Amino acid sequence: MENNNSAKMMNNTDSESFFIAQVLPPLYIIIFIVGICLNAVAAWIFFRVPADSGLVVYLKNMVVADLLMLFSIPFRVANYFGFNSWYLEMIKCRYTAVLFYFSMYVGIFFIGLISLERYVKVVYLAPSSSTITSSCATFVLAVLTWSLLFLCCSPNSILTNWPANSHNFTKCIQLKTPLGKQWHQATSLFTWSLFWLTLIVVAFSYTFIARQVYKTYRCMRRDSREVYRNSNRNIFSILGVFCICFVPFHVCRIPYTMSQVSPKHFSQDSKFWLHQIKEGTLFLSAMNVCLDPLVYFLMCGTFRKSLIRKLSGRKKRKPLSTDLSLSKM
Structure with missing residues (x-):
């Protein structure tokens, strides 16, 4: 029986070494x-x-949030490669991992705000409605978003202690104070709830936007219906990117957090596989830093035109407009 358990643990270690130490770093x-x-x-x-x-x-x-997430990735790669430096591991646990999650949820929240902004303008307001007041209001919402998530995530850094030596911890959760473990659990539940609420808002907003676009274009000339098809493509592309990047991670996040905070309630095998799934789905979330710019390039006509004008070296350029067309998403 002991030999079987030892063999099982050895297989788990080998699998973790292959997937986390060899597959994830190049990706x-x-x-x-x-x-x-x-x-x-x-x-x-x-x-x-x-x-x-x-x-x-x-x-x-959103661009700023993606750049912050990118800054944290080299430290994550170094950790996956297995550099034996407790100092580097501590930097990752206390700072860069917190920065990774902080920037990810900032980006998620702004996706929700964008969907609401598009919903209000498309469904309720005229295409020309773009006032200084609305710009100021969104600036305030942006500041509140950064502030809220900073206050939520920063204690995870403050409530993490430096180790006395390089042999007294194997996971970041072991470095947290008792209050830090409770805060980590509360933060995970809060951001998990924030994500699902944002997903509901995004799905609701774009469903009604698609309905409004359909009403607008269904009686128009046949050649104008191409706009309707393009709008639907853009809507489903945005929803697809959002679901592919973030839904898998948030399905497994709460069970994984519980396996860290209350390890006695989980077997070694379940903790191992939850860790593997969490790392794999977290990689999907990190892919968002590549897919966000592709959304700007492929689905925002004025953004694409602005890029072409800049690359072509024109001296006179028009500012990026923000009308109601779903191609501007």
């Missing part, structure tokens, strides 16, 4: 390189556009 390196290139271009364009509408304010904040 993270790829999304880091691609994400840096795409987000640098996105920032280059967006931060030359005046923040005269809610959509532009939210998109600029």
